[in-house]
Amino acid sequence: MNTYKLKNMKTIKLLALLFISTLAISCSNDDDGHGDDHDSEEELITTVVYTLTNNADNTDVVTLTFTDLDGEGGADGTYDISGPLTANATYTGGIKLWNATENPAEDITEEVEGEADEHEFFYSNTAGLTITKTDVDGNGNPVGIETTIATGSAATGSITVILKHEPTKPNNGTSSDAGGSTDVEVTFSIEVQ
Amino acid sequence: MKHYLLVVALCFFNLAHTQNCTYTLLGEIKDFHDGTPMSGATIYNETSNTYTSADINGKFTIENLCNGKLVLVISHVGCETKRLEVGINGDTYKEVNMEHHLEELKEITVTADTKDEKTSIQQTVSKKQIETFTDKSLGDVLNTVSGVSSLNTGNTIVKPMIHGLHSSRLLIVNNNVRLFDQEWGDEHAPNIDINSSGRIDVIKGANSLMYGSDAIGGLILIRPENYAVKDSLFGSTSVSLNTNGWGGNINSELIKTYKNGFYTKFQGSYKTFGDFKSPKFNLSNTGLKSINTSVRVGFKSFEKGFDAYYSFVDNTLGILRASHIGNTNDLVRAINSGEPQYVANFSHSIDNPKQSIFHHLGKIEAYKRFKEFGKLTLQYDFQINRRKEFDLRRGERANTPVVDLRLFTTSFQPNLKIDAYENLKLNTGFLLRYQQNDAISGTGTSPLIPDYDKYDFGIYAIGTYNLNLFSEISTGFRYDFSRIEASKRYRVTDWDETYNYDELFPEFNSGIIESSEYLTNPEFSFHNISASLGYLRHMRNDFEFTFNYGLASRMPNPSELFSEGLHHSAARIEIGQLTMEKEVANKFIVSLERSNQNFGFTISPYYKYISNFIQLIPIGTTTTVRGAFPVWEYNQTNAQIFGVDVDVNKTITNNLYYIGSLSLLRGDNLSDDIPLINMPATNFSNSLTYTNEKLNQLSIGLTQKTVLQQNRFPDYNFFTFDATLQQDVFVNISSTPATYTLFNFNSSAKFKVFKTKTLSVAFNVENLFNVSYREHLNRLRYFADELGRNFNIKLKINY
Numbered sequence: 003m004n005t006y007k008l009k010n011m012k013t014i015k016l017l018a019l020l021f022i023s024t025l026a027i028s029c030s031n032d033d034d035g036h037g038d039d040h041d042s043e044e045e046l047i048t049t050v051v052y053t054l055t056n057n058a059d060n061t062d063v064v065t066l067t068f069t070d071l072d073g074e075g076g077a078d079g080t081y082d083i084s085g086p087l088t089a090n091a092t093y094t095g096g097i098k099l100w101n102a103t104e105n106p107a108e109d110i111t112e113e114v115e116g117e118a119d120e121h122e123f124f125y126s127n128t129a130g131l132t133i134t135k136t137d138v139d140g141n142g143n144p145v146g147i148e149t150t151i152a153t154g155s156a157a158t159g160s161i162t163v164i165l166k167h168e169p170t171k172p173n174n175g176t177s178s179d180a181g182g183s184t185d186v187e188v189t190f191s192i193e194v195q
Numbered sequence: 196m197k198h199y200l201l202v203v204a205l206c207f208f209n210l211a212h213t214q215n216c217t218y219t220l221l222g223e224i225k226d227f228h229d230g231t232p233m234s235g236a237t238i239y240n241e242t243s244n245t246y247t248s249a250d251i252n253g254k255f256t257i258e259n260l261c262n263g264k265l266v267l268v269i270s271h272v273g274c275e276t277k278r279l280e281v282g283i284n285g286d287t288y289k290e291v292n293m294e295h296h297l298e299e300l301k302e303i304t305v306t307a308d309t310k311d312e313k314t315s316i317q318q319t320v321s322k323k324q325i326e327t328f329t330d331k332s333l334g335d336v337l338n339t340v341s342g343v344s345s346l347n348t349g350n351t352i353v354k355p356m357i358h359g360l361h362s363s364r365l366l367i368v369n370n371n372v373r374l375f376d377q378e379w380g381d382e383h384a385p386n387i388d389i390n391s392s393g394r395i396d397v398i399k400g401a402n403s404l405m406y407g408s409d410a411i412g413g414l415i416l417i418r419p420e421n422y423a424v425k426d427s428l429f430g431s432t433s434v435s436l437n438t439n440g441w442g443g444n445i446n447s448e449l450i451k452t453y454k455n456g457f458y459t460k461f462q463g464s465y466k467t468f469g470d471f472k473s474p475k476f477n478l479s480n481t482g483l484k485s486i487n488t489s490v491r492v493g494f495k496s497f498e499k500g501f502d503a504y505y506s507f508v509d510n511t512l513g514i515l516r517a518s519h520i521g522n523t524n525d526l527v528r529a530i531n532s533g534e535p536q537y538v539a540n541f542s543h544s545i546d547n548p549k550q551s552i553f554h555h556l557g558k559i560e561a562y563k564r565f566k567e568f569g570k571l572t573l574q575y576d577f578q579i580n581r582r583k584e585f586d587l588r589r590g591e592r593a594n595t596p597v598v599d600l601r602l603f604t605t606s607f608q609p610n611l612k613i614d615a616y617e618n619l620k621l622n623t624g625f626l627l628r629y630q631q632n633d634a635i636s637g638t639g640t641s642p643l644i645p646d647y648d649k650y651d652f653g654i655y656a657i658g659t660y661n662l663n664l665f666s667e668i669s670t671g672f673r674y675d676f677s678r679i680e681a682s683k684r685y686r687v688t689d690w691d692e693t694y695n696y697d698e699l700f701p702e703f704n705s706g707i708i709e710s711s712e713y714l715t716n717p718e719f720s721f722h723n724i725s726a727s728l729g730y731l732r733h734m735r736n737d738f739e740f741t742f743n744y745g746l747a748s749r750m751p752n753p754s755e756l757f758s759e760g761l762h763h764s765a766a767r768i769e770i771g772q773l774t775m776e777k778e779v780a781n782k783f784i785v786s787l788e789r790s791n792q793n794f795g796f797t798i799s800p801y802y803k804y805i806s807n808f809i810q811l812i813p814i815g816t817t818t819t820v821r822g823a824f825p826v827w828e829y830n831q832t833n834a835q836i837f838g839v840d841v842d843v844n845k846t847i848t849n850n851l852y853y854i855g856s857l858s859l860l861r862g863d864n865l866s867d868d869i870p871l872i873n874m875p876a877t878n879f880s881n882s883l884t885y886t887n888e889k890l891n892q893l894s895i896g897l898t899q900k901t902v903l904q905q906n907r908f909p910d911y912n913f914f915t916f917d918a919t920l921q922q923d924v925f926v927n928i929s930s931t932p933a934t935y936t937l938f939n940f941n942s943s944a945k946f947k948v949f950k951t952k953t954l955s956v957a958f959n960v961e962n963l964f965n966v967s968y969r970e971h972l973n974r975l976r977y978f979a980d981e982l983g984r985n986f987n988i989k990l991k992i993n994y
Contacts, residue, residue: 044639045589047820070820072711074761074768076686076693078818103710113590126919162918164822167521168587177919178528181536183587184521187822189918 046073047110049100050188052163054093054151062088066161066190071102079188086193087131089156095133095149097123097163099186111147114165118145121185122169124177125149129159129194143171153194162189216261220287224253224269227292227497229615230567233271236293241266241278260287269293292566294497312659314669314729316400316741316786316799318342318842322393322420327941327957329989330435330444330466333367333387333395337415340397341856342799342840344875347973348382350471350982351483351512352550355385356972357399358801359836359862359874360412363752364778368406369417370504372558375604375630376580377644379754381811381974386508386554386580388487390446390464393420399801399840400729400743400784404655404671405610405622408725409749411780411805419504424495426454431993439961439985440482441541442468456500460491469543470513473980474967479539480516480546485509501561508554513545518978519587522821523915526977527924535979547585547593555579569613569621577605598643599635604628606651618661622671626653632753643760644753645683652676657727666732675723677750683757684712700773717756721777723748737791745782751775755809755829769811770828778831780805793846800839808834810864810872813911813928823915825928832866836874855881861907869909873972876905876931891944901936905971932976935968937961948992957989 048071056062064087070079087093099110114121118139123146125133132152135144164187169180177184224233232253239246240257242265249255257265260283270276274293281289318340328336334345334353346354346361354361367374367385369392376386389395396416403414430449437443446464466485471478489506517535520526529536558576565571584598610624628651634642657671690704690713691697697704700717707714728744751771758771784801809831816823838860845853857879862871884896908931914923943957965984969976 043641045592050820068820070818072686072688074817074819074821074824077688079820110589117589124919128921160918164919167589181528182521183519184525184821185589186820187522187524187918188820189822 043073043103044101044108045110046101046103047099047186048073048102049098049107050163050186051098051100052095052161052190053098054087054095056088057092057094059088062091064093064192066192068188068190069102073103081188081190083190083192086195087129087151087153089153089194091153093151093153095151097147097149099165115145115147119143119171120168122146122166122171122173122180123149123186124164124166124175124180125161126164126177127159127161127192129157129161129192130154131161131194133161139171141171155194157194158192159194160189160191162187216259218260218262218283218286220257220260220265220281220283220289222249222255222257222267222281222289222291224249224255224271224291224293227294227564227566228569229617231617233274233293236269236271236274239268239270241268267291312402312657312669312729313667314400314659314731314741314743315398315402316743316784317396317398317402320395320397325389325392325395326433326991327959327989329390329433329446329464330437330442330468331389333385333389333415333417336389336395337397341842341858342399342838342860343397344858344878344972346381346873347970347975348384349478349481349515349518349973349975351468351481352382352384352514354381354383355415356875357397357413357415358803358838359860359871363409363749363755364412365415366403366406366410366413367415367417369556370419370506370558371560371574372556372576372578373406373606374556375578375602376552376554377582377600377602379752382550383582384512386510386552387417388464388485388489388506388508389417390444390448391419391462391487391489391506392417394418399799400741400745400782400786402657402669402671402727402729402743403745404657404673404725404727405624408653408673408675408723409747410745411747411749411778411782411803419491422450422452422458422460422495424454424456425452427452429994431991433989433991435987435989437468437985437987439982440468440471441543442466442482456496457494458492460489462490463488467543470539470541472541472983474962474965474983476535476538476979477541478515478517478535478979478982479537479542480513480548482513482543482545484511484545497564499561499563501559503557503559505555505557507556508552510550510552511545512550512552514548514550515975515979516546516548518975519548522819523816523823523825523926524917524919524924526825526928527915527917527926530927530977547587549585551583551585551596553579553581567615569611569615572610572612574608574610575606577603579603592639596638597640599638600642600644601633601635602630603633604630620659621656622658623656625655626651628652641684641760643758645681645757647679647681647753647757649677649679651678665734666730668731669727669729671727673725675725675748676720677723678718678720679750679753679756680716680718681753681757682714682716684709685715687711687713690715694772696773703773717773719750719756721750723750723777737789737795739786739788739790741786741788743782743784745780745784747780747782749778749780751777751809751829758829761824767813767825767827768817770826772829775809775829776807776831778805778807778809792844795844797842798839799841800837802837803835805834805836807831808864808871810834812872812909813913816913816915822918825913825926832864834862834864834871836860836862836871850885850887852884852886853882854884855879864909867909870907872909872911874905874907875972876903878902891946893942893944895942896940898939898941899936900939902934902970904934905931908971928977931971932969935966935970937966937968938963943989949994953993955989955991955993957987959987959989961985961987 050068052066054064065084067082101108134150135146137148164177165185166182169182173180224236234251236249265281332353334355337343337355344356398414403410432447435443444466448462450460452458464487469482471481486509493502517537560574562572580602583596586597606628608626613621630649653675655673659669703715703717705714726746730742732740782803786799788797814828841857843855862874880900882898887893911929917924940960946954948954
């Protein structure tokens with residue numbers, strides 16, 4: 003009886019040793035990477051271009067551009083609006099995101115398109131526009147890379163474009179309902195005349 | 196019986212040797228340390244079974260000896276008994292050195308009250324208390340000490356804070372090695388497995404010069420256990436299981452000691468938790484996994500010895516998914532909604548965002564004592580810390596970290612303790628340290644902390660003098676030289692315009708421009724001087740009075756100098772400044788203590804004045820492609836922090852024991868005449884424990900802890916324009932959460948198993964009433980409540 007207990011204790015001690023050494027072995031891989039430490043900001047979006055083309059007149063093209071070449075921090079971004087929109091017209095909108103720090107500039111829109119189910123653009127405006135998303139992801143939910151814009155009567159106001167990463171899909175169409183984290187939020191001042 | 200046998204053996208011996216036995220042994224017994232004669236020592240002549248004693252000069256004689264060997268056993272009050280063989284060859288003289296520093300050799304003489312320096316103001320967490328936190332972190336354990344709180348990121352990243360000061364202002368010393376694990380980041384918790392430690396000391400006072408000059412907040416000493424010098428094999432295994440997070444911890448240790456002084460210890464632990472739960476919501480992606488192991492090998496004797504230690508920590512910590520936000524408007528939404536924006540079903544898997552950290556620590560220490568002089572110790576150590584932080588990323592970058600830094604630190608530190616004088620002890624040494632940070636490439640982000648090399652040299656001397664039987668005074672000085680050489684890219688606009696570095700530091704600019712960034716080589720040298728003064732007086736009725744003054748200087752850490760980047764969990768851009776100067780603190784702390792089991796207490800008021808205090812505060816917003824983004828910048832101000840820590844213990848009846856503590860603290864930004872940011876609020880705790888030794892050492896306790904709302908905070912709230920709502924919205928980032936009170940229940944008992952082994956069983960409930968609360972020192976307080984109720988069972992078997 004006594005020897006049995008003694009054996010028992012020895013077994014426990016052996017098991018304890020085995021447990022500890024397993025831990026020691028399993029955690030001895032630490033891969034080190036040397037070399038050039040200068041990484042560029044791969045995911046940086048430096049440029050947002052929203053191009054609106056009048057369906058009735060393909061020479062009526064309005065481009066709304068946001069540029070912040072040095073990314074977050076540094077100098078503030080700048081806005082460039084090519085001209086006014088025509089009243090009571092219908093435009094086809096297409097949005098492009100670029101990383102212009104890469105050479106040639108990297109098209110981030112492709113990445114968003116590739117993960118369309120994890121992304122959604124939201125458009126809001128104060129210029130009496132009706133903006134409709136015309137594309138869908140694999141699940142039939144809107145993405146918003148492609149849009150249709152119907153203008154009303156003459157007005158001034160703004161368009162806000164928001165890109166959400168990992169939003170709730172489907173949602174009620176507003177960015178606040180969608181949650182997720184904001185990858186893009188830019189506001190263009192526009193004029194409809 | 197043994198003696199009887201000896202006598203018999205001796206009889207035979209004497210019969211066999213009938214030679215000329217007329218020689219005399221003259222012996223002299225001296226104290227090893229200062230050579231003073233040890234009068235009254237008892238000398239037992241084992242060979243002839245006779246006793247004699249040393250005279251007032253420590254001398255003794257044994258006459259009528261034959262040539263050959265003589266076995267003597269020498270004992271003296273307070274000394275370790277010494278057995279030695281003396282070769283007799285005619286009339287012989289022998290000097291014997293005795294040792295009275297028994298405590299360094301004995302087992303468990305390291306009790307909770309033992310201090311390195313008697314004049315230090317410190318509190319100790321014992322092995323027993325540590326064991327009740329086996330599946331928690333260092334910060335959680337220390338949170339139980341008055342005056343210590345923590346800066347948290349969620350519930351698994353817990354940074355200890357002493358008197359409101361954290362990160363680089365605390366020295367964490369593990370096994371006599373100062374921990375370097377990128378401690379500068381607010382969301383970087385110390386990588387230590389508390390299960391490998393024997394005891395933790397929190398030194399609030401000034402006695403830390405041996406470890407560094409920059410302990411502006413204090414010192415945390417994590418110490419190993421001491422083992423008895425005997426042949427033994429023992430160990431323990433403990434298991435802890437929890438309902439909140441559905442996980443726990445298993446820890447095993449095995450120790451082998453030998454009579455000749457060698458010892459070896461293996462320890463390992465594995466910890467895993469899934470998503471934790473607040474009273475109302477699942478805290479998605481808050482699980483953790485941790486693998487730890489440590490090995491210790493050494494030899495211990497009075498005159499010489501060595502100790503080699505290696506530990507490895509591998510932590511993977513999930514970060515609350517709901518805290519991943521993109522811009523100020525996302526932050527406002529999180530603050531206003533009051534509930535996490537992302538809640539999924541319980542899961543054990545840890546997804547992005549997460550941190551994955553390795554920490555290797557190795558050291559070897561050797562010592563030798565010299566007669567009538569002291570003890571020389573040499574220590575070499577190295578540490579490798581590899582930190583990877585993963586975020587929610589676009590494209591196929593999910594498995595590519597956004598932050599990947601490797602910090603290598605190595606140091607050599609000799610130390611000399613001179614204890615040859617009766618009332619004066621000297622402790623002196625120097626330090627050589629090299630540190631290298633490597634921002635590993637391939638992250639697809641520009642590194643938060645650049646590559647750098649850092650060189651440190653330090654030299655110190657500490658003296659302790661016994662004024663009389665009741666009082667002691669200690670004083671110390673230290674000088675440190677540090678040099679940091681970094682290599683970092685700055686945007687041309689930032690360098691030339693935003694920070695004006697083109698005029699301030701033209702010498703750092705290499706002139707090389709790549710993709711509109713300058714390649715720069717900032718280099719800084721710092722000279723730090725620090726000093727300490729301590730006074731201790733014992734008084735009647737177990738009262739003790741201690742006073743400490745400390746002057747501490749700290750050079751800005753790499754984060755304060757160089758950091759530049761976006762923190763998703765805090766939705767902020769953090770910016771360091773090359774213009775940072777060193778921080779200098781004058782610390783005063785007093786302690787009145789009554790150590791008494793029946794009724795004891797400690798009252799410890801303190802005052803710190805810190806010039807050039809470095810703080811990280813919001814300074815405005817910047818317009819980015821993500822919209823408005825708060826910018827937090829490191830700046831310097833003059834600050835004062837003062838307060839008082841109170842601890843009380845009282846035996847109510849034989850079985851009922853009370854412990855209470857209270858911490859009051861106030862921090863002021865004197866330059867701007869506003870409160871300091873992130874200061875702990877007033878808190879107090881009471882605990883009542885019933886114990887019954889006869890009933891399996893049964894212990895049942897209830898603890899209450901209350902943290903009041905922090906009403907003194909700097910108001911950095913601001914408004915931001917929400918384009919979707921077409922209005923300004925209030926960004927309430929400074930206001931603090933309400934007062935909360937938590938109750939914890941704990942119980943434990945011990946049972947005999949396998950005849951001689953002990954099984955300890957504990958059952959605990961944390962947050963007994965499932966209170967929903969938020970803590971203002973949790974960086975994720977905007978996003979979710981703290982943890983809800985948890986049931987915990989612990990089993991531990993000693994073998």
